[in-house]
Amino acid sequence: MIDLHAHSTVSDGLLSPAELVMHAANSGVRVLALTDHDDISGLAEARVAAAEHDIALVNGVEISVTWKKRTLHIVGLKVNPEDAALKSGLASVRLGRIERARQMSLGLEKVGIHGAFEAASSFAENSILTRMHFARFLVEKQYAKDAKSVFKKYLVKGKPGYVDHEWMSLESAINLIRNSGGVAVLAHPGRYDIKRTNMLLLLEEFRALGGEAIEVVTGSHTAAHYVEFAKYAQLFGLKASQGSDYHGHGISFMGMGRLPALPSQCVPVWLDWPEAQLLSVADNLIN
Numbered sequence: 001m002i003d004l005h006a007h008s009t010v011s012d013g014l015l016s017p018a019e020l021v022m023h024a025a026n027s028g029v030r031v032l033a034l035t036d037h038d039d040i041s042g043l044a045e046a047r048v049a050a051a052e053h054d055i056a057l058v059n060g061v062e063i064s065v066t067w068k069k070r071t072l073h074i075v076g077l078k079v080n081p082e083d084a085a086l087k088s089g090l091a092s093v094r095l096g097r098i099e100r101a102r103q104m105s106l107g108l109e110k111v112g113i114h115g116a117f118e119a120a121s122s123f124a125e126n127s128i129l130t131r132m133h134f135a136r137f138l139v140e141k142q143y144a145k146d147a148k149s150v151f152k153k154y155l156v157k158g159k160p161g162y163v164d165h166e167w168m169s170l171e172s173a174i175n176l177i178r179n180s181g182g183v184a185v186l187a188h189p190g191r192y193d194i195k196r197t198n199m200l201l202l203l204e205e206f207r208a209l210g211g212e213a214i215e216v217v218t219g220s221h222t223a224a225h226y227v228e229f230a231k232y233a234q235l236f237g238l239k240a241s242q243g244s245d246y247h248g249h250g251i252s253f254m255g256m257g258r259l260p261a262l263p264s265q266c267v268p269v270w271l272d273w274p275e276a277q278l279l280s281v282a283d284n285l286i287n
């Protein structure tokens with residue numbers, strides 16, 4: 001099983017990089033990409049654990065991007081964690097998160113929810129501050145029953161804890177990934193609120209800028225999305241990726257090691273990767 005999208009405590013996951021790798025190994029994953037939001041500092045720890053657990057680790061990252069006033073996520077696979085431009089580019093995206101979190105907290109204050117910034121920060125410890133950390137606080141205080149409903153009620157556009165934020169441009173994100181030797185993948189396209197015309201524009205622009213693949217099978221997609229985005233990939237000559245987008249027990253749409261196979265017309269992004277040789281024929285068949 002190959003899983004090219006997962007998070008650790010370096011961003012908003014619940015497991016440390018080493019724990020995540022161990023969990024992946026125990027779930028039957030043989031090739032794993034660690035793709036923390038806007039941060040690659042977990043990769044060194046993950047690499048050590050991967051060697052112990054006979055897992056091929058793919059160096060990854062998930063970059064937050066603003067495109068036509070919308071937030072998109074671009075996954076970089078096989079990036080070079082030592083690349084200076086990548087490191088400084090990611091550091092600058094991370095910088096804006098603290099002020100954004102303060103604004104989110106002010107919005108929540110207005111509906112009578114106090115101390116959200118401090119609480120979210122303590123959930124985040126030393127990692128980047130994300131909406132997921134606010135969600136954990138709000139669930140703990142029983143403002144909603146789970147992360148999913150808390151997002152709907154408080155943390156999405158139009159709700160009290162949401163603030164617009166300018167992330168990296170699509171072009172910069174793709175360039176940073178490619179210039180460090182990586183492959184740019186459009187993450188969970190089915191999750192964006194984008195109608196067909198704009199989706200066609202996005203895919204056209206993504207490909208023109210050097211994007212190479214889109215996630216077809218991900219924890220954020222329905223079975224109908226698998227079919228839809230396999231078609232888009234084919235239409236644009238883009239490769240297909242798959243990943244659980246695992247964040248941890250209880251806060252993920254999908255566990256690890258449970259991904260359905262890519263639709264048959266897809267060209268897997270890992271087709272010519274040496275790491276993928278690890279996958280046995282049998283594994284590929286059930287995968």
Ligand code: AMP
Pocket residue numbers: 012037064129130131132147148151152247
């Ligand atoms: P941020 O990068 O701070 O905007 O946080 C986004 C993170 O929140 C995503 O990476 C997901 O982990 C999580 N998230 C976003 N939307 C939802 C949702 N509707 N339900 C559950 N988690 C979500």
Ligand code: MN
Pocket residue numbers: 007012037130132247
């Ligand atoms: Mn996340």
Ligand code: MN
Pocket residue numbers: 062073187188
């Ligand atoms: Mn994402």
Ligand code: MN
Pocket residue numbers: 005006007062245
């Ligand atoms: Mn993700």
